[in-house]
Amino acid sequence: MSSSSDSSSREGESHSKWLDAHYDPVAGLGTFSSCIALADLHGDGDFKMVVGDMGHGPYNMKLKVFKGTGQMSENALLDLPTGVVAFLMDQNEPRTPAIAVASGPFIYVYKNLRPYFKFTLPAMEVNPLEKEVWDQAKEDKIDPVTLKEMLESIRDKAEIPLSVRSLRFMMLELQEMESFVNTYKLQPLKRQTVITCMGTLKKNMADEDAVCCLVIGTESGELFILDPEAFTILTRVSLSSVPTLLDVTGQYDIEYRITVACRNGNVYILRRDSKRPKYCIELSAQVVGLVRVQKNIMIGTSQETLHGYSQKGKRLWTVTLPASIMTMALLEQKSRGIQAVLVGLKNLEVHLYRDKNLLSVINTPDIVTGLCFGRYGREDDTLIMTTQGGGLLIKILKRTAQFEDKDTSPGPPTGQSIKLNVPKKTKLYVDQTLRERENAVAMHRVFQMDLYRLRLSAARAYVKALDASLAPVSSTMQEPLTLNAAVQGIGPQFKLILNLQNTSVNRPSMQLLISFLFDEKLYKLKPAFFKVPLLVPGLNYPIDTSVECCSNKGISDIIKVFVLREGKSTPLLTAHINMPVSEGLVAA
Structure with missing residues (x-):
C-alpha cells in the first residue's frame, strides 16, 4: 500500500508541474541526449528540434528536423552521429545558427538545413609495417589469408594501432576477403580517429x-x-x-x-x-552523465549514484538513486533563474535534482535515453524526451510550477550548504595584509620567541609540580602510585572516598601515611591522619573518611590530600579536592 501511495503521489506531483504536450510511441527516433539540439533555424522565433537519428541498422543514420509534433525534413548521414550542436558561426545578418553534426572523423556543418562545410580530423601516423604489408598486397605478392595472418601479428606487437581498413579486413569471412582487398588495395592507407563527443x-x-x-x-x-x-x-x-x-x-x-x-x-x-x-x-565507476549546474559539477556513475563536485574537484555530496542512470541533462528556467539536473533512470522515471535535493519525479511509459530542455516552438520551458523504443515525449513546464527542495539523502541539513555572505575586504584588512607581507620575517621571529617562552614556562611549572609532588600521580619509580577522590553527600555531612592504587608490576607499597590539610573553621575531618595498609600491585584500595561542614554561610573550600612515607616530610603525591557547598546548611 505504501509503495502504491508513493507512486500515486509522485504521479500527481509530476502532473501538477508538467503539461503533457505530445507522445508518439512510434516516432522511430534512436538517439541520445548529446544528439538533440533546439535552435531557431530560420530566425523567426520558432525553435526547431534537430535530432541525430542512429536508425535501426548500419545504413539508416539520418539528421532529422522536427517542427511542433511533426517531422519537417531529414538528411542522410554516412556514419553514426556522436554529437549535434547549434552554434553561430559569424556576425552576419540574419543571425541564424548553423548545425554541426559529429559523425565518424568528420563534422558536417549545415546552414539553412543545407550542407555547408565538412571538417575532417587530421590524419594520424600509419604503422610502417602495416603499410608495407598492404603494399605487398597491392602488388599481388601475398594472398588475403597471408595478409590477415601478418596483420594479426602486427596488431599484437605494434605500438601504433592498426587502421580501420585493417581492422575491418580481419573481421571478414574467408570468402569476403579477396573482394575487400581488390576494392581497397589501390587506395592510399590512412589511419583516422573518430569523434566521441562535441560541445x-x-x-x-x-x-x-x-x-x-x-x-x-x-x-x-x-x-x-x-x-x-x-x-x-x-x-x-x-x-x-x-x-x-x-x-x-x-x-x-x-x-x-x-x-x-x-x-x-x-x-x-x-x-x-x-x-x-x-x-x-x-571515481570508482564509469561516468554515464556529466552536467554543470552553476559552479558545481554533477556526475552520474554506473553505480546508481549522483555526485556533486566543486569546480576544483572537491566532492560536496552523494545521492544514491533507485535505479541505473540512462541519461542526464540540464534544466535551466531563465525566467526564474532556476538551474537543476534531469536524470533519466532505468525504472521508467526522470528525477529532477537541485544539488542533492529531489524537486520532482516524472513517470514515463518507456525508458528515457535522450533528454533536452529549452525553448521549442514558441514555448520557453519544454522538456523533450526520447525513449528506448524510439518514442518521442514532449512535456511543458507550467508557469505556476513551484519546486520545493526535498532532502532525501542522509547528512547535514540543506541550510548548511548555503554560502555565508562574507563581507568585502576593508581598508584595515588590506593594510594589515600588506604589513604582514612586508614584516613577515620579523613577525615570525617574535612569534617563535613567544612560543619558546611559553614552552619554557610550562616546563618550569611541570618540574616544580614534580619536585613538590603536587600531582595526583607519583613521579618516582620507587613508589608508583595513583590517587583519585570522590565526595558523596549534600551536607553538612560528607563522605570523602580516596582510591589509592599501586601501579608497579610486582613491588608492594608499605609504610604509607595519608594526611589532610584544610581550613579548620570550615571543616572537621574524622580522622584527619591515618596509616595506609600494604598496597598489593594492581589492586584499587578505597579509603573513606567523614567530613563535616561547620559554616552556614554557603561557602566551600579546597581540601588537600597528601600521601607520605613514614620518616619523610616530602609527599609522594598530592590531590586537591574541591568541596561542594553544603546544601543542608544553606536550606536551613
Whole structure:
C-alpha cells in the first residue's frame, strides 16, 4: 500500500508541474541526449528540434528536423552521429545558427538545413609495417589469408594501432576477403580517429547570440578547439584516456573551463592556456552523465549514484538513486533563474535534482535515453524526451510550477550548504595584509620567541609540580602510585572516598601515611591522619573518611590530600579536592 501511495503521489506531483504536450510511441527516433539540439533555424522565433537519428541498422543514420509534433525534413548521414550542436558561426545578418553534426572523423556543418562545410580530423601516423604489408598486397605478392595472418601479428606487437581498413579486413569471412582487398588495395592507407563527443564554447562574448567555437573529443585521447569561421585548430590538448562526455563554460579569448569525463573513470578539468588538466576527479565507476549546474559539477556513475563536485574537484555530496542512470541533462528556467539536473533512470522515471535535493519525479511509459530542455516552438520551458523504443515525449513546464527542495539523502541539513555572505575586504584588512607581507620575517621571529617562552614556562611549572609532588600521580619509580577522590553527600555531612592504587608490576607499597590539610573553621575531618595498609600491585584500595561542614554561610573550600612515607616530610603525591557547598546548611 505504501509503495502504491508513493507512486500515486509522485504521479500527481509530476502532473501538477508538467503539461503533457505530445507522445508518439512510434516516432522511430534512436538517439541520445548529446544528439538533440533546439535552435531557431530560420530566425523567426520558432525553435526547431534537430535530432541525430542512429536508425535501426548500419545504413539508416539520418539528421532529422522536427517542427511542433511533426517531422519537417531529414538528411542522410554516412556514419553514426556522436554529437549535434547549434552554434553561430559569424556576425552576419540574419543571425541564424548553423548545425554541426559529429559523425565518424568528420563534422558536417549545415546552414539553412543545407550542407555547408565538412571538417575532417587530421590524419594520424600509419604503422610502417602495416603499410608495407598492404603494399605487398597491392602488388599481388601475398594472398588475403597471408595478409590477415601478418596483420594479426602486427596488431599484437605494434605500438601504433592498426587502421580501420585493417581492422575491418580481419573481421571478414574467408570468402569476403579477396573482394575487400581488390576494392581497397589501390587506395592510399590512412589511419583516422573518430569523434566521441562535441560541445560549444563562446568565442569572446557571454551573450546568447555570441559566436561559438566547436570543442571536440576524439578516440585518440585528444581535445580540439576549432575556429568557428575558418575551422582551423586553435587549441589541441592531449588526455590520458578517451573523452566520452564534455561540458564547456566561459569564453575562449578570456577564460574557460572544459570538464571532460574519460573512459578510465576519471573526470578532468582544463583551463585556458593549460597544456594538461588542472584538476582530476578519480571515481570508482564509469561516468554515464556529466552536467554543470552553476559552479558545481554533477556526475552520474554506473553505480546508481549522483555526485556533486566543486569546480576544483572537491566532492560536496552523494545521492544514491533507485535505479541505473540512462541519461542526464540540464534544466535551466531563465525566467526564474532556476538551474537543476534531469536524470533519466532505468525504472521508467526522470528525477529532477537541485544539488542533492529531489524537486520532482516524472513517470514515463518507456525508458528515457535522450533528454533536452529549452525553448521549442514558441514555448520557453519544454522538456523533450526520447525513449528506448524510439518514442518521442514532449512535456511543458507550467508557469505556476513551484519546486520545493526535498532532502532525501542522509547528512547535514540543506541550510548548511548555503554560502555565508562574507563581507568585502576593508581598508584595515588590506593594510594589515600588506604589513604582514612586508614584516613577515620579523613577525615570525617574535612569534617563535613567544612560543619558546611559553614552552619554557610550562616546563618550569611541570618540574616544580614534580619536585613538590603536587600531582595526583607519583613521579618516582620507587613508589608508583595513583590517587583519585570522590565526595558523596549534600551536607553538612560528607563522605570523602580516596582510591589509592599501586601501579608497579610486582613491588608492594608499605609504610604509607595519608594526611589532610584544610581550613579548620570550615571543616572537621574524622580522622584527619591515618596509616595506609600494604598496597598489593594492581589492586584499587578505597579509603573513606567523614567530613563535616561547620559554616552556614554557603561557602566551600579546597581540601588537600597528601600521601607520605613514614620518616619523610616530602609527599609522594598530592590531590586537591574541591568541596561542594553544603546544601543542608544553606536550606536551613
